[in-house]
Amino acid sequence: xxxxxxxxxxxxxxxxxxxxxxxxxxxxxxxxxxxxxxxxxxxxxxxxxxxxxxxxxxxxxxxxxxxxxxxxxxxxxxxxxxxxxxxxxxxxxx
Numbered sequence: 596x597x598x599x600x601x602x603x604x605x606x607x608x609x610x611x612x613x614x615x616x617x618x619x620x621x622x623x624x625x626x627x628x629x630x631x632x633x634x635x636x637x638x639x640x641x642x643x644x645x646x647x648x649x650x651x652x653x654x655x656x657x658x659x660x661x662x663x664x665x666x667x668x669x670x671x672x673x674x675x676x677x678x679x680x681x682x683x684x685x686x687x688x689x
Contacts, residue, residue: 613621
């Protein structure tokens with residue numbers, strides 16, 4: 596960041612280089628260029644945020660998948676018992 600004295604020196608150099616007639620035109624062009632850069636940056640960031648929102652995967656959670664799956668067999672009282680029996684390993688005989 597320029598201090599006030601640095602800003603004054605830059606202004607005086609610009610005044611000497613370009614003269615009092617061209618300085619307002621140059622300042623106007625510089626302002627337009629800065630607005631264009633800011634507008635382009637803002638639209639780019641908005642487009643990137645929109646693309647990120649639309650590209651997010653929408654996966655079913657495990658809870659949703661468990662709710663959607665039917666429970667097979669009327670002999671099972673609840674889904675936890677059915678899942679426990681499916682994962683049991685046979686005991687090794689000795």
